[in-house]
Amino acid sequence: xxxxxxxxxxxxxxxxxxxxxxxxxxxxxxxxxxxxxxxxxxxxxxxxxxxxxxxxxxxxxxxxxxxxxxxxxxxxxxxxxxxxxxxxxxxxxxxxxxxxxxxxxxxxxxxx
Amino acid sequence: xxxxxxxxxxxxxxxxxxxxxxxxxxxxxxxxxxxxxxxxxxxxxxxxxxxxxxxxxxxxxxxxxxxxxxxxxxxxxxxxxxxxxxxxxxxxxxxxxxxxxxxxxxxxxxxxxxxxxxxxxxxxxxxxxxxxxxxxxxxxxxxxxxxxxxxxxxxxxxxxxxxxxxxxxxxxxxxxxxxxxxxxxxxxxxxxxxxxxxxxxxxxxxxxxxxxxxxxxxxxxxxxxxxxxxxxxxxxxxxxxxxxxxxx
Ligand SMILES: Nc1ncnc2c1ncn2[C@@H]1O[C@H](COP(=O)(O)OP(=O)(O)OP(=O)(O)O)[C@@H](O)[C@H]1O
Ligand SMILES: [Mg+2]
Numbered sequence: 001x002x003x004x005x006x007x008x009x010x011x012x013x014x015x016x017x018x019x020x021x022x023x024x025x026x027x028x029x030x031x032x033x034x035x036x037x038x039x040x041x042x043x044x045x046x047x048x049x050x051x052x053x054x055x056x057x058x059x060x061x062x063x064x065x066x067x068x069x070x071x072x073x074x075x076x077x078x079x080x081x082x083x084x085x086x087x088x089x090x091x092x093x094x095x096x097x098x099x100x101x102x103x104x105x106x107x108x109x110x111x112x
Numbered sequence: 113x114x115x116x117x118x119x120x121x122x123x124x125x126x127x128x129x130x131x132x133x134x135x136x137x138x139x140x141x142x143x144x145x146x147x148x149x150x151x152x153x154x155x156x157x158x159x160x161x162x163x164x165x166x167x168x169x170x171x172x173x174x175x176x177x178x179x180x181x182x183x184x185x186x187x188x189x190x191x192x193x194x195x196x197x198x199x200x201x202x203x204x205x206x207x208x209x210x211x212x213x214x215x216x217x218x219x220x221x222x223x224x225x226x227x228x229x230x231x232x233x234x235x236x237x238x239x240x241x242x243x244x245x246x247x248x249x250x251x252x253x254x255x256x257x258x259x260x261x262x263x264x265x266x267x268x269x270x271x272x273x274x275x276x277x278x279x280x281x282x283x284x285x286x287x288x289x290x291x292x293x294x295x296x297x298x299x300x301x302x303x304x305x306x307x308x309x310x311x312x313x314x315x316x317x318x319x320x321x322x323x324x325x326x327x328x329x330x331x332x333x334x335x336x337x338x339x340x341x342x343x344x345x346x347x348x349x350x351x352x353x354x355x356x357x358x359x360x
Contacts, residue, residue, distance in 0.1 A: 003228060010225040013186055014287070015214020015243040018207055024242075104206070106187045109225065 008100045009108025022101035029093020030086060037082035048072065132195070133295050133327045134160035134183055139192035141178050141350075152178040154350035155192070160329065162294075165321055167330040167338055170347035176331035177222060177299055179347065183329065184217050184297045185209050197294055214243035218288035220298035222331075224280045226272040226287075232279075233259065233268040236286045244291055258286040261316050263309065277304035285313060289320060295327045302334045314340045 012021060048071050057066045141153040152175045160166060168176045181187040182194060185201045186209075194202055197216050204212055213219075226235045236255045240246040246254075259265040262282040272280055281304045288296055296317070302310040314337060320326045330337050338344055339358070346354035 006225065007227055010221075010227060011238070011242065012210060013184075013213065013221075013225070014219060014239050015210050015212075015217075017210050017214075020242060102206075105210075106181060109186070109221070 005103070005108050005111040008103050009105050009111065012103065012105035013109055018101040022097050025097030025100050026090065026093055029097065030090045032093075033086035033089025036089065037085040040085065041078055041082060044073070044078075131162040132159050133162045133164070133197055134158065134329075135193075135195040136183075137193045139179075139182060139189045139194055141175075141182060141187070142190045152350055153182070153189075156350075156352055158345070158352060160327065162327055163321060163325045164343060165318060165328050165341055166343040166345070167332055167341035168345050168347050169332060169338060170353075174347045175350045176347050178350075180297045180299055180329065180331050183295075184219055185213050186219075214239065214291075216294045218291060218293035218296040220281075220284050220288045220296070220301040222299040222303075224272075224284040226280055226283055228272055231269050231271055232264055232275065232283045235272070235283055236290050239287060239291050254290050255286075258290050259283075262286050262313060278306065278309060281305060282309065282313065285317075289317070292324060293326065295329070297329050299331045300334065301330065302332070302337055307336075310334070310336050 008021065011024075012018075016024075051069050051071055055068050055070075057068045059066065136156055136158045139153055139156040140151070143150045143152055156175075156179060168179060170176055178187075182189055183196060185196060185204065188202055193200070196212075199212060201209070201212065226232075227238065230238065233255055236258060237251050240251040240254065256265060256268075259268050262285055264279060264282050264286065267275065267279060272283070275283065281301065285298070285301055288298065298317075302313060305313060317326075317328055318340065321328055330341065332338065342358055344354075344356050344358060345352050
């Protein structure tokens with residue numbers, strides 16, 4: 001975060017307008033969320049694929065019967081989860097973005 | 113070295129030679145930290161003509177950086193009046209001050225302050241993208257021209273952490289000049305440069321002054337800049353205690 005504060009001081013110092021700093025940070029939040037969601041979807045898809053190909057089987061409790069795992073999810077759930085992740089990170093980046101855009105460059109630059 | 117910039121001189125634009133870029137009267141700055149007051153500037157009055165190549169020298173802690181921060185509209189005086197480039201900068205709000213800095217001023221910070229996630233090229237390009245919004249082609253031309261001029265063109269894809277102190281300093285100088293500001297404020301811009309690089313860099317800035325009428329104000333201990341400066345002010349304990357005009 002130290003680096004970040006200096007960075008804000010620098011871009012504000014050389015003349016980036018407060019609104020622009022605000023949108024830079026919001027966009028960054030949304031992008032981070034999107035990258036996170038994409039990573040989540042890929043990892044999930046990978047696990048499902050592995051389970052389906054290897055036909056992993058498990059015993060449940062004391063039962064003697066073997067259950068072969070063949071997990072699947074529907075597209076709607078994936079989309080919903082992704083949208084949620086992106087929305088949450090967008091909302092979570094509002095407050096730091098506002099704070100960044102309101103920083104006095106001279107104070108931020110002095111941050112060592 | 114190729115001439116870097118071709119622009120009308122500030123003097124030609126207004127038809128007068130002695131236009132002031134800085135008019136400061138009784139400027140003071142008092143810092144208050146944890147109830148302790150430090151008087152960093154104790155009444156500075158100075159008039160700087162457009163196209164000056166001027167150095168503030170003086171012991172560590174005398175107030176040089178504080179003064180440059182006020183002139184660069186990064187901070188406000190505690191009292192006194194201050195006009196920079198014809199604007200009463202004591203009255204600007206945060207947004208107006210940012211717009212003013214972006215349009216008129218180039219900074220070389222004492223600690224470079226490059227943006228760590230950007231390459232050398234992108235650091236120099238930054239103000240042309242985010243502050244002045246120039247078209248891509250013009251940006252590329254200008255950035256390469258300046259990286260070339262400071263001898264950093266071949267390092268343009270490196271990030272700051274991959275550069276030496278002197279190399280970072282040259283990128284910082286290129287970033288300050290790329291917007292063709294009216295006024296350049298440079299805090300120890302040559303501290304990390306070897307003899308030859310310092311010489312080239314100072315010559316580059318002087319060329320820009322000659323061709324574009326850019327005003328350069330330095331805060332420095334470096335004899336190489338002091339030798340090149342045409343006016344040298346001594347700052348001691350928050351006051352201007354001496355002024356000498358050198359050769360040009
Ligand atoms: N943010 C601050 N809060 C409190 N005191 C400060 C602050 N910045 C500077 N000072 C004090 O103001 C005085 C002038 O500092 P300044 O940084 O302007 O000196 P300088 O001439 O640039 O020194 P140097 O040559 O070491 O860079 C010093 O006494 C310093 O301790
Ligand atoms: Mg200093």
